[in-house]
Amino acid sequence: MSKIIAVTSGKGGTGKSTVCAGLGYTLAKQGHRTLIIELDFGLRCLDIIFGMENNIKYDLGDVLNGKKTVLEAVSQVPMANNLNVLCAPKTLTTVTAEQIVDICRSIKKYFEYIIIDTGAGINSHVFDIVEQANLILIISTPDQVCIRDASLMSDEFYNRGNKSQRLIINKVSKKVIGNSLVSNLDEIIDKVGVQLIGVIPDDFKMTVATGTGNPIPAESEALRAFDAISKRLGGEFVPLTVKTS
Ligand SMILES: Nc1ncnc2c1ncn2[C@@H]1O[C@H](COP(=O)(O)OP(=O)(O)OP(=O)(O)O)[C@@H](O)[C@H]1O
Numbered sequence: 001m002s003k004i005i006a007v008t009s010g011k012g013g014t015g016k017s018t019v020c021a022g023l024g025y026t027l028a029k030q031g032h033r034t035l036i037i038e039l040d041f042g043l044r045c046l047d048i049i050f051g052m053e054n055n056i057k058y059d060l061g062d063v064l065n066g067k068k069t070v071l072e073a074v075s076q077v078p079m080a081n082n083l084n085v086l087c088a089p090k091t092l093t094t095v096t097a098e099q100i101v102d103i104c105r106s107i108k109k110y111f112e113y114i115i116i117d118t119g120a121g122i123n124s125h126v127f128d129i130v131e132q133a134n135l136i137l138i139i140s141t142p143d144q145v146c147i148r149d150a151s152l153m154s155d156e157f158y159n160r161g162n163k164s165q166r167l168i169i170n171k172v173s174k175k176v177i178g179n180s181l182v183s184n185l186d187e188i189i190d191k192v193g194v195q196l197i198g199v200i201p202d203d204f205k206m207t208v209a210t211g212t213g214n215p216i217p218a219e220s221e222a223l224r225a226f227d228a229i230s231k232r233l234g235g236e237f238v239p240l241t242v243k244t245s
């Protein structure tokens with residue numbers, strides 16, 4: 001049985017796709033067969049992040065219009081054997097929650113983790129999809145607008161009946177924590193009202209890696225954070241250490 005994890009945020013640009021890529025990569029490196037499904041219709045980016053922009057033969061659009069099965073349409077990510085991605089189509093397409101549920105059902109025996117990148121802008125279809133997940137990862141950066149939007153998103157899923165949520169605070173740096181913007185991480189956790197599963201530093205090494213399609217370098221603090229979150233997803237206890245620059 002796969003664990004279906006939806007990665008979402010209230011505000012755009014918080015790092016959802018980066019988190020999907022980072023967690024997909026570390027889960028795969030830990031030996032878990034993992035698939036990322038990208039719902040960012042018309043604005044896909046995981047092909048670039050994984051350095052396979054020119055090697056995507058099929059995408060989610062081919063599955064939705066019945067041309068390919070899910071297994072035929074997924075692409076294996078060269079930097080991690082156990083990692084596959086089903087990229088979003090380049091054109092705007094609508095998808096229903098039922099279609100995504102059917103897709104997940106048809107492949108659940110092949111993957112231990114299915115990670116859904118909800119993409120920029122969230123509509124009612126996306127809400128319907130996310131609420132079906134076994135776990136919702138809410139991504140927030142340490143700024144007040146983002147924190148408030150994360151809290152609203154969480155409330156919405158809670159009201160829809162999905163209480164299985166964890167918070168990831170992304171792009172954390174010394175510059176923003178402990179000053180007039182945000183006093184400390186506890187303030188963010190309290191305001192969003194969701195249990196924390198990890199903190200990812202603002203890490204230029206990762207920006208470079210994802211921009212060039214290279215693996216995140218081993219010395220990257222962000223990679224260490226993704227590795228820890230992946231282990232926590234599997235139930236392992238990994239103490240929280242936050243290293244920022
Ligand atoms: N921890 C981080 N450290 C440094 N840069 C980061 C980090 N997380 C994300 N970024 C950068 O922030 C930008 C936005 O990230 P990303 O595309 O993952 O956000 P998103 O939430 O998926 O955006 P959208 O809402 O458009 O789908 C990218 O340039 C990415 O490289």
Ligand SMILES: [Mg+2]
Pocket residue numbers: 016017018040045117119120
């Ligand atoms: Mg994205």
